[in-house]
Amino acid sequence: METRLLGNKIAILLIIFCIAMANNPRIASADSTKSRTAARTEMENAVKDFHSYANPADVRVKHLDLAWDVLFDKKILKGTAVLTIARVSSDPHAPLILDTRHLNIEQVETSLDGSKYAKTTFNLGASDPILGAPLTIQLPERVAYVRIHYSTNPDASGLQWLEPAQTAGKKQPFMFTQSEAIHARSWIPLQDTPQVRVTYTARVHTPRQLLAVMSAENDSRTPRDGDYQFRMTQAVPSYLIALAVGDLSFRPLGKRTGVYAEPPVVDKAASEFSDTEKMVETTEKLYGPYRWGRYDLLVLPPSFPYGGMENPRLTFATPTVLAGDKSLVSLVAHELAHSWSGNLVTNATWSDFWLNEGFTVYLERRILE
Numbered sequence: 001m002e003t004r005l006l007g008n009k010i011a012i013l014l015i016i017f018c019i020a021m022a023n024n025p026r027i028a029s030a031d032s033t034k035s036r037t038a039a040r041t042e043m044e045n046a047v048k049d050f051h052s053y054a055n056p057a058d059v060r061v062k063h064l065d066l067a068w069d070v071l072f073d074k075k076i077l078k079g080t081a082v083l084t085i086a087r088v089s090s091d092p093h094a095p096l097i098l099d100t101r102h103l104n105i106e107q108v109e110t111s112l113d114g115s116k117y118a119k120t121t122f123n124l125g126a127s128d129p130i131l132g133a134p135l136t137i138q139l140p141e142r143v144a145y146v147r148i149h150y151s152t153n154p155d156a157s158g159l160q161w162l163e164p165a166q167t168a169g170k171k172q173p174f175m176f177t178q179s180e181a182i183h184a185r186s187w188i189p190l191q192d193t194p195q196v197r198v199t200y201t202a203r204v205h206t207p208r209q210l211l212a213v214m215s216a217e218n219d220s221r222t223p224r225d226g227d228y229q230f231r232m233t234q235a236v237p238s239y240l241i242a243l244a245v246g247d248l249s250f251r252p253l254g255k256r257t258g259v260y261a262e263p264p265v266v267d268k269a270a271s272e273f274s275d276t277e278k279m280v281e282t283t284e285k286l287y288g289p290y291r292w293g294r295y296d297l298l299v300l301p302p303s304f305p306y307g308g309m310e311n312p313r314l315t316f317a318t319p320t321v322l323a324g325d326k327s328l329v330s331l332v333a334h335e336l337a338h339s340w341s342g343n344l345v346t347n348a349t350w351s352d353f354w355l356n357e358g359f360t361v362y363l364e365r366r367i368l369e
Helices: 002-025 023-046 264-273 276-287 331-335 349-367
Strands: 059-071 077-089 096-100 103-112 123-124 135-139 145-151 159-162 174-177 197-205 211-214 227-237 242-245 249-252 257-261 295-299 314-315
Touching: 077 096, 096 145, 103 123, 159 257, 197 211, 197 242, 211 227, 211 295, 249 264, 257 276, 264 295, 276 295, 276 331, 276 349, 314 331, 331 349
Parallel strands: 059 197, 257 295, 295 314
Antiparallel strands: 059 077, 077 145, 096 135, 103 145, 123 135, 159 174, 174 242, 197 227, 211 242, 249 257
16 A cells, blocks of 8 residues: 555656646757757758759759750760859858769859859769769859859760661751759759759750750741750759750641651641640649640650650650550640649659659549540
């Protein structure tokens, strides 16, 4: 009995002590601080992109101005990338760290106003076969622009160079990009993570007989003169930046839809994808306005290794969907659905990629209904 009473008294004292500690503002504050710190650490670990070297928590790229010469004889892009940056952290000495893979970095410059540039120091780190190499750039105070002179390598994983024999027309070479998932770093020095969205412009010089198109504003009436300019005013993650150069023709499909393809293929493609405008209207009724302006398709040569790629404003599609009876146009519904799930709302890291594709498959099925 005495043992039981003693145990009860100890239990009561422990309850009173716990209540007092819980009501003690200093203790509660300390526990709350620990809780907040633990939650912040958990959140930071959850959104940390382990597939990127970039440091957007310190310095974030907001805009890209790109300029290239497309050199088919050397199978490289050669030019510049001007990055508009913003400091995020309070550390005034934090460098800018970018993702690269097999890029030849010739010179890096910085500028306060975008007009006068001065050389700065940079370091290209050790190369990993998957992730590539970090490019660390020292930033003077108040710098807002970074200009990088560089060229790609013929083995760039995000660039595919096709000989004429590999195309439908058999007369002209063809080049196209594939940036998803982490291949953008093989042709542009940037923060190659879906957490960072940028607007961009580009000026592309090609052989005169070829046409360049991008995941940006494309003018189907532009003269074929080998000098093409592009603008993308909606911010996109790096994996949605895309470029293609080849012997291309265009056919309209509706007031805001159309298809680019090689001349021997373009009419067949236009017939197969004739319901594209109706698909856009159907998806808008289900999920709200289409926010990218135009929705065009690019039918790539037979050697394109994917079914489709949802590059904004210009879906890249395989010619194998041109069955002649529209039986495979579900691919268009899927890539169009990405204009909402993926392109507007994007997975934070590639560990979360299932969210992107999972929701898109659901939207695709609803569109097809």
